[in-house]
Amino acid sequence: MANFDQTIVNLQDVSVTFESSGKPLHAVDNVSLQINRGDIYGIIGYSGAGKSTLVRTINLLQKPTDGKVIVGGQDLQKLSNPQLRSARKKIGMIFQHFNLLNSRTVLNNVEYPLLSQHISKAKRQAKAKHLLDVVGLREFEHSYPEQLSGGQKQRVAIARSLANDPDILVSDEATSALDPKTTDDILNLLQHLNKTLGLTIVLITHEMQVIKSICHHVAVMDDGKIIERGNVAEVFSNPQQKLTQNFVDSSANVTGALEQIKSDPSLQKLSADERILYLKFRGKATKESLISDLTELYHLKANILFANIERIGDTSIGYLIIIISGKSKQLADGINFLNRHGVRVQLLPGKKEESDKDVNASIS
Amino acid sequence: MLTQVFPNVAHIWPQFVQAIWDTIYMTLWSSVIAGVLGLVVGIVLVITQKGGIAEDSYVYGLTDKIVNLLRSIPFIILLAVMFPITNFIVHTTVGTTAASVPLVVGIFPFYARQVQNALLEIDPQVIEAARSMGSGNFEIIFRIYLREGLPDLIRASIVTVISLIGLTTMAGAIGSGGLGDIAISIGYARYENDVTIAAMIVILLMVFFVQFVGDWLAKKTVHL
Structure with missing residues (x-):
């Protein structure tokens, strides 16, 4: 196990079990995962493999049935509600369907995470405008999400996720609804943020292309378990599991x-x-x-x-x-x-x- | 002109004008009180339901059953049943104020359901996004649910106010005052049909007005 300072996400023996019509469904089955600060860690698997459930335990949107979630040295399950909410502000998240607020302008969307902070409106807006510059959408600040393309919406979502200067960005199939060109643009942006801000990125995907283009490490998930993991080049040049082989071959x-x-x-x-x-x-x-x-x-x-x-x-x-x-x-x-x-x-x-x-x- | 087409209305003109104000008074007060109550109950239903931000099967089950129960009672019977309770709350059983009590009880469960449906239209993933950004339940209610759901909430409110205008006329049966009262106790009872028709026309105008203002507001809140 990596040392304390290096490991920013530390999931220990995490299990998530759902009751589905009386039968227990092990969405995540006793998974341990350590992610280092500054890494881009990809989790790949087909839908239903449990990857989305697994990453949702990182900010406790999904409470694990069993196991420990330690992020930035804090055991999240031991925090009070207000403490947990503060901890979540340091874990940005972006989604497949962007999940923007349609009733607010682009600028107001980016400002949203700052509303609960005690800072002046001027400061808040200055920060939001800066973030829109970072994602290259400053000229759309007064537009509404419905007026933007998919790639632009995801950029707004990325700007919003950065509002509280997070240490970690969790990307839940963030490029799966985008065309290949836009996917590349978004991945480049994520890579840029990783390099310039030292942002740790945890991303889940079912596309090899995503893993190959930006990830440093990868875990392959199947049926609630991580079946293979390690350095991306090592895992994919010498896959040990059939599923990993499938991903490599098809890619x-x-x-x-x-x-x-x-x-x-x-x-x-x-x-x-x-x-x-x-x-x-x-x-x-x-x-x-x-x-x-x-x-x-x-x-x-x-x-x-x-x-x-x-x-x-x-x-x-x-x-x-x-x-x-x-x-x-x-x-x-x-x-x-x-x-x-x-x-x-x-x-x-x-x-x-x-x-x-x-x-x-x-x-x- | 009024005296020729609506001779009996002209005859009771001051009373007719008063009836218009009474209807407006009952509608306004009941709307405000039932609006707040219905909104609160609707929000409670949404947040306590399975998968809601404050999931609580006990609170949800109870609230849900009360709303269903109240919605099942025909309004004309509710008016009669509510007599003692009305007397207890406002110390009178006749007039517009007295009518407002059963009106509120009759309409708020309807509004609560409308609010519930409007808020359920909001993508649960947007709520999840807000949770991931560290929003607490109150922030999610005020900054997401009520804000994102606003166009639908306005439409639900229009439907509710229009239903409420209809209910105020029924309250005329127990001497509430208002246009319904006049249409029944004068127009119907004395065979003065012009009074009934005049009351109907004024009510239609009120409904059109509410619909118009509501549509305009709803349009202003949708950003496409």
């Missing part, structure tokens, strides 16, 4: 390519000296000329069916689907060569009966 368009290859009749019947390989390599391996080495050293022929290189953080991850052909011994040696160089090799089913035992022997 790199590998899923589509695999489907296509599997359903391509010309690739169904491979001769005994052909193999379809799905190769994944990261970091250093992407820079080496492994494929040409493979063909030269082992006298194999390689035909590329699909290739893609993804950048996650500052690591490159390559995906390659190739057909290699050559003698049985050379095929095995070639696969061993790839394995030795840190490439993960997966044999795709072609002409099953022969290929299976061959490669099982060679991969192990």
Whole structure:
């Protein structure tokens, strides 16, 4: 566990259980999560995985059935109501549907969190105007939310969430209702806030793109549990769980390519000296000329069916689907060569009966 | 002209004018008191219901049942039933003040339901956003519910005041005074139909006026 000063969010064995028609539903099942100050921590999972419930425990919008919620060193569950409300002011939150107040102007929306503070109207408005400058919407201060586009509404929501100078920003699917271009703009803004204000960002999403573009750390959630976590590049270059693998594959368009290859009749019947390989390599391996080495050293022929290189953080991850052909011994040696160089090799089913035992022997 | 088309109205003119004022008086007072009561009860229903900001199944259940009960009593019977209570509160059982008591009891549960429905229109996620910003229950009631729900609250109020104008005429049956009283005790009882029609026209004008002002206010509060 990270030391006290570094860890800003510390969830310890948190569980949230709902009663649904008499049966207990474990929305969050005994999750511990430590997030460091200044981090951008992504939580990814499909809907119903419990990620939204989990992040709502961070400001106690959702009271955990069990476990401890420690934020900024404070045990939130031990606070009185007024203390909890003060603590919440230091945890900004933005939402998928923005949740702006339609009866108030953009400026008044940003001012809203400051209404309960004892500061003058002039100061309040000056602060709100400054925040609108930060998100680039100053000229819309007198507009009403209904007059803005989705991306603009989210910017207003971000400005509003910053009004009380929070230490943490919780983003609940904040880009899920936006188009890809606007998503990028909002993510860039969040990244900018993280760098300039040192704002710790906890975001939940079901989109890999979001995690890849700005997160430093990631946790993969399924069925109320965190099934995998760590540095984004590490988790996604070497996924241990099937779900994580799914997210990575679909993000790199590998899923589509695999489907296509599997359903391509010309690739169904491979001769005994052909193999379809799905190769994944990261970091250093992407820079080496492994494929040409493979063909030269082992006298194999390689035909590329699909290739893609993804950048996650500052690591490159390559995906390659190739057909290699050559003698049985050379095929095995070639696969061993790839394995030795840190490439993960997966044999795709072609002409099953022969290929299976061959490669099982060679991969192990 | 008045003497030709409405001869009997002209005959009782001072009384007719008084009746108009009586109706306005009853409507205004009952609106104000029932408005406050209904608003409070409506808010209580919204915040104590399941998932509300001050969830309390006991308070909700009780309030809900009282509102349903009062709404189930036909107004004409409520007038009679309320006699002793009216006497206790305002020390009289006739006239506009006495009529205001059953009017309030008759209309506030209706308004409470309207308020409840209006406030439930507000996206619960907006309430959650306010909670995430550290707003307490009172701030959420005054700065979110009453503010975001204002256009719907105004529309609910129009419907309620119009219903109330209708109820004031029924109170005429127990000698409340007002246009309903005149329409029944003079127009109907003495076969002076012009009095009934004149009373009806004035009431229609009142309803149109309320509707007009209400629509104008509601429009001003919607920002699109």
